[in-house]
Amino acid sequence: MDSTKYLSVQSLTKYIKYKFEKDPYLQRVFLKGELSNVKHHTNGHIYFSIKDDRSVISAVMFRYDAEKLNFKPEEGQNVLLAGNITLYEARGQYQIYVKEMQIDGIGQLFLKLEQNKELLKKKGYLNPEHKKPIPAFPEHIAIVSSSTSAAIKDMITTLSRRYPLVKVTLLNTYVQGGRSQESVLTNLSRADKLGADTVILARGGGSIEDLWTFNELEVALQVFNMNTPVITGVGHETDITLVDYVSDLRAPTPTAAAEQAVPNMRDLHLRLGELKRQSDSLLLTKIDRSKKHLESLSNYYKFKNPNLLYTEQTEKLRDLTLTLDNYMSMSLREHRYTLDKTKASLSYNNPAPRIKDSQAERLRTEDELKRRMKALLGQKAERLAGNINMLESVSPVQILKRGYSYTTFNNKIVTEAENLKVGDMIETSFNRGTVSAKVTEVNTDD
Incomplete structure (x- = not known):
C-alpha cells in the first residue's frame, strides 16, 4: 500500500483552515442566535456558543473587542454578531471569531428593565421613605462620570457658576462598554467614602444599549445602599434608567443634576437682599415705636413727680401686706380646725380599750378551754380503763x-x-x- 497518498490529520486540518480563511464569504459573517455556555476568562476573553433551534457554533471574542461591548454577555441572551469563520486546529473544530456583538431586539432590554424594576419595587426599594434629603448648602460634591464627556464640562461650569463655594471631586468612570459596570460600582464605593455631602451619578444621552450599565440591577443596588445622598442625571429628559428609581433625586439631564445639587448664588444674593430690606424695615418700625413709647413715658405726670410713684407703691405694699396677713391667719385657723378634728377622730378610734377587752376575753377563753380539756381527759381515762378491763376479760393470757x-x-x-x-x-x-x-x-x- 502506497502511504504517500495519505494525508496526516494535521495536514488536512491546515488545508481546511486555509480554505476557510481564503473564502471571502467567511471573512465577514453576520449571525443571530442565542448565547450558550458563556465563560468570561480572567484574561478578558469571552468564550461561548451561538445557537438556534437546530445548530450550534463555537465562538470566541477576544479582549480587545470585548472591551468595546456596552453590555455583559450572559446565558440565554439573543444577540446579533459579526465576525470571521476559522478552524481551531487542535480540535479540528470550526468556530467564529466575533468582532462585534449587540443585543438582538430592544424589546428584550426593556423587558429586562421592567423585570428589574418590579423586583426592586417588591422589596420596597422604591418607597419614598428610603429617599435621603439633599443638602441645601453642600461643601463637597463627588461626581461619578466620564472626564472626557461633554456632559461633565457643562456640569462643572454649572456648579462653578451657581455656587462657587462648593468643592468638586471628579471620579473618572467608564460609562459605556464592557468595563463600565465594574467602573461605576468601584467609583460609587469610592465616592461614598470621600465624606462628600452629595454624589452625582451622570452621563450624556444615548440609546438604551449605551445606557444599559445604569439599568443593571447590581448598579441600582449600589446606589440604593449608598450612605451619601445620590442625584442621578443619566441621558436626556425622556431617558429613565433603573438607578433613577432608587436614587434620592432624579434629574432629567446631567446639567439639571448639577443645578439641583447646589443653590444659585444669584438667588441667594437676591434673597439676602430681600431679607435685609425686611430686617431694616422691621428694625426701623420697632425703633420708631420705642421712640414714641419713650416720649409718652417722658410726658407721664408721675415721672415728673417721683414722689407720686413712691406713695403709690407704698400703698400697694401695705395692701399686699394686709392681704397676706389675712390669708395667713385664715389658713392657720383652717389648719388648726383640721388638726383638732383629726385628733378627735384618732381618740375615738384608739385601739387600746379594744385591745384590753380582747386580752381579758382571751384569758377567759383560755381558762374555759383548760377546764373543758381536763373534764374531757377524765372521761377518756375512765373509758380507757373500762376498755382495758373488757379486753383483759377476754384475753387468752388471762385464760x-x-x-x-x-x-x-x-x-x-x-x-x-x-x-x-x-x-x-x-x-x-x-x-x-x-x-x-x-x-x-x-x-x-x-
Whole structure:
C-alpha cells in the first residue's frame, strides 16, 4: 500500500483552515442566535456558543473587542454578531471569531428593565421613605462620570457658576462598554467614602444599549445602599434608567443634576437682599415705636413727680401686706380646725380599750378551754380503763393464768384431735413456758 497518498490529520486540518480563511464569504459573517455556555476568562476573553433551534457554533471574542461591548454577555441572551469563520486546529473544530456583538431586539432590554424594576419595587426599594434629603448648602460634591464627556464640562461650569463655594471631586468612570459596570460600582464605593455631602451619578444621552450599565440591577443596588445622598442625571429628559428609581433625586439631564445639587448664588444674593430690606424695615418700625413709647413715658405726670410713684407703691405694699396677713391667719385657723378634728377622730378610734377587752376575753377563753380539756381527759381515762378491763376479760393470757393451755402443730393452733396423727410433733403453751411432745395416740371419740 502506497502511504504517500495519505494525508496526516494535521495536514488536512491546515488545508481546511486555509480554505476557510481564503473564502471571502467567511471573512465577514453576520449571525443571530442565542448565547450558550458563556465563560468570561480572567484574561478578558469571552468564550461561548451561538445557537438556534437546530445548530450550534463555537465562538470566541477576544479582549480587545470585548472591551468595546456596552453590555455583559450572559446565558440565554439573543444577540446579533459579526465576525470571521476559522478552524481551531487542535480540535479540528470550526468556530467564529466575533468582532462585534449587540443585543438582538430592544424589546428584550426593556423587558429586562421592567423585570428589574418590579423586583426592586417588591422589596420596597422604591418607597419614598428610603429617599435621603439633599443638602441645601453642600461643601463637597463627588461626581461619578466620564472626564472626557461633554456632559461633565457643562456640569462643572454649572456648579462653578451657581455656587462657587462648593468643592468638586471628579471620579473618572467608564460609562459605556464592557468595563463600565465594574467602573461605576468601584467609583460609587469610592465616592461614598470621600465624606462628600452629595454624589452625582451622570452621563450624556444615548440609546438604551449605551445606557444599559445604569439599568443593571447590581448598579441600582449600589446606589440604593449608598450612605451619601445620590442625584442621578443619566441621558436626556425622556431617558429613565433603573438607578433613577432608587436614587434620592432624579434629574432629567446631567446639567439639571448639577443645578439641583447646589443653590444659585444669584438667588441667594437676591434673597439676602430681600431679607435685609425686611430686617431694616422691621428694625426701623420697632425703633420708631420705642421712640414714641419713650416720649409718652417722658410726658407721664408721675415721672415728673417721683414722689407720686413712691406713695403709690407704698400703698400697694401695705395692701399686699394686709392681704397676706389675712390669708395667713385664715389658713392657720383652717389648719388648726383640721388638726383638732383629726385628733378627735384618732381618740375615738384608739385601739387600746379594744385591745384590753380582747386580752381579758382571751384569758377567759383560755381558762374555759383548760377546764373543758381536763373534764374531757377524765372521761377518756375512765373509758380507757373500762376498755382495758373488757379486753383483759377476754384475753387468752388471762385464760392461761387460770390453768388452761393451747397446742400448736406447724405453728397452727390445734382445735380438733382429728387434725393430728401418731408421730406428729406438737407444742403446748402454758401461762409460763411451753412443752414439746410427740403424739402416741389419737382419740377422736367425742
